[in-house]
Amino acid sequence: MSQQSSTPTYELLYWPTIPGRGEYIRLILEATQTPYTDIGNASSTGGKEVMAALSSDKTHDEHGNPPAFAPPMLRIKNAGPNGAPLLIYQTPSILSYLGGKLGVAGDGSDAEKHWVLSHALTALDLSNEAHDTHHPVAVMQYYEDQKEEALKKSKDFRESRITKFFGFFERVLKGNEEKGKGKYLVGDKLSYADTTLWQVVDGLKFAFPKELAARETDFPLLMGTFYPALKDMDSIKAYLGSDRRLQYSNGLFRHYPELDRQ
Amino acid sequence: MSQQSSTPTYELLYWPTIPGRGEYIRLILEATQTPYTDIGNASSTGGKEVMAALSSDKTHDEHGNPPAFAPPMLRIKNAGPNGAPLLIYQTPSILSYLGGKLGVAGDGSDAEKHWVLSHALTALDLSNEAHDTHHPVAVMQYYEDQKEEALKKSKDFRESRITKFFGFFERVLKGNEEKGKGKYLVGDKLSYADTTLWQVVDGLKFAFPKELAARETDFPLLMGTFYPALKDMDSIKAYLGSDRRLQYSNGLFRHYPELDRQ
The missing domain is CATH 3.40.30.10 (Glutaredoxin)
Structure with missing residues (x-):
């Protein structure tokens, strides 16, 4: 576009x-x-x-x-x-x-508008915690200088935090299943909470591929319905296949094999 | 109330x-x-x-x-x-x-509404980083079990992060000084960005009293005008003197002398 x-x-x-x-x-x-x-x-x-x-x-x-x-x-x-x-x-x-x-903040009601914002903020909290796994101590210093702390932080992140957040979003999708069909967090259409959560899940799949693969079936709506459905939307699919979609590297989501499930 | x-x-x-x-x-x-x-x-x-x-x-x-x-x-x-x-x-x-x-999100314009939200989010980011100084590795474990990491994180927080955030808000107050008189971040009246930033500064004064005292004069608008002006507002003053205002303890802002400036 x-x-x-x-x-x-x-x-x-x-x-x-x-x-x-x-x-x-x-x-x-x-x-x-x-x-x-x-x-x-x-x-x-x-x-x-x-x-x-x-x-x-x-x-x-x-x-x-x-x-x-x-x-x-x-x-x-x-x-x-x-x-x-x-x-x-x-x-x-x-x-x-x-x-x-x-028009991607719910149906125009105060309720859906603020549920969308709340869920997006929660997905972004998970994104921030993912960042902190490789920079637990000092944001402006190198990963290599805080690797010991990163190993501890990543263990906690994988074992406690991913499951807590994913379990929460699984429940949100379940609670909205009648309207959202597992594809939308709020109501019956796409919101920015959906695209934001999708990007966090996608980033985590890059950063922690073994962990995410092992957890795949624990969150059937999130991983089995929501994630693939959004990826398959015409506009998103076209974008993901374009050169406007930049590759992950050493940014917010990073793949250090030693921080992943062993 | x-x-x-x-x-x-x-x-x-x-x-x-x-x-x-x-x-x-x-x-x-x-x-x-x-x-x-x-x-x-x-x-x-x-x-x-x-x-x-x-x-x-x-x-x-x-x-x-x-x-x-x-x-x-x-x-x-x-x-x-x-x-x-x-x-x-x-x-x-x-x-x-x-x-x-x-009516505390600016003058009703899109501009002020989103500046207020953006500044409040930035103050809350600082609040989150303050929390992470005592829980850098695992949010559900004790401080005592991550004290070594907390010492490192707090040093970085005090030396790099407080100054970066405070310097930013000092510039925001300066840029809005004609309207806000140093008392308001956006426009000419109180917004929730102001009360949020005030609470973060107040929490940091509790958690890192030596560090904040040493930095007091580096941020004249923030520490010399904004902080005392809000504290002295009739409604806030009455609240702070009431038993509805709860005391800091072992929550978001914690005072561990070893994490403060030595």
Whole structure:
């Protein structure tokens, strides 16, 4: 989608070449076939543009937007005060913005809107814990310098945390099965909670392939219905097969065989 | 506020006796003088009621609400489908719900609404990192069993993370100084981003008193204007002096002298 329209409304600002937390934003845009520009990957100067938008030493940008703590950021044409570009940051805040605009935050009721946000936040908590398995002590230092702690953290993550979160989402899918058919967490249609949870499961399959394979049948709705159904949606399938879908590497989800089930 | 109305619209469901993440919800309710019941602390059976609402082995509650992953939860009278009680969970989702209903999510524009949410999420990220200083490896195990890792994590947290987050919020306050006078992060009035950031700073003052004292003058707006101004608001001041304000202990913010600046 991203390169077809010359001036899309939405610009994603995220580090180039890695899926990272930017992927949660890309996925809901792609699932809804919404045109956007992935600034970091759109040109060779994209990374610099992301750095500039982050304005990490400024008190605001030239349009009056406050500074952003970290990418991802979303810039939306004409949506700010006086028609200026609006810049927002924080994955859940961007998702909640897009959810409302793109009709992927439930049925419009307060209830579904906040259930979608709550479930997305819970999936993102699991994503953060997955990150901390390889950086348990110091986010700015190398994995190799905190490997002993990473081994302990990963053991706990695999044995306690994945099962707790997956068990929770299995129950949510079960509770919504009549409407959602195991494919949707809330109501009878796709929401950004679904794309977000899907990406976390997919990232964990990359990072902990043995652990996830061993747990596959413990969560029949999540792993047997939800995960493949979303992957098979026309828009998502086309996206996953395109070069806009970036490969996992040394980002949020990392595959260190020693941290996986042995 | 909480005990004056016999049937308030809002019920907070959180573990009894500790401030924890429930405090982010209490503070915005108290700041806006909104009647609520703090179920966990309202009676001797409150803790059981919180456990029951969490329904950690169910697929939904009797009103059709999905399960909650963890407290805090907010139950809102008549706000669910068909007038049933609505149950939502996740601190940022509850704050965003209350923000809209209580008029403490900016000026009603998309811009301020999402800046408030983004800043609140960033303050809560710092809150989570503060928790992880005493539980860097395994959330369900004792501090004493991960003390070596906690010492490393706390050093990084004090030296890199507090300064990064505080420096960020100092810039946000500076960028909004014309409207916010250093007292508000967004616009010219109180939002739930303010009460949330305030609680994180207050919790850090309890957990790392030496570190915070040493950094006091590095962040003049945050520590010199914002923090005391909010503490001195009539509604907050009354709350902080009441027995509804629970004491810090062994919860989210913990004071272990060995983890503080030496």
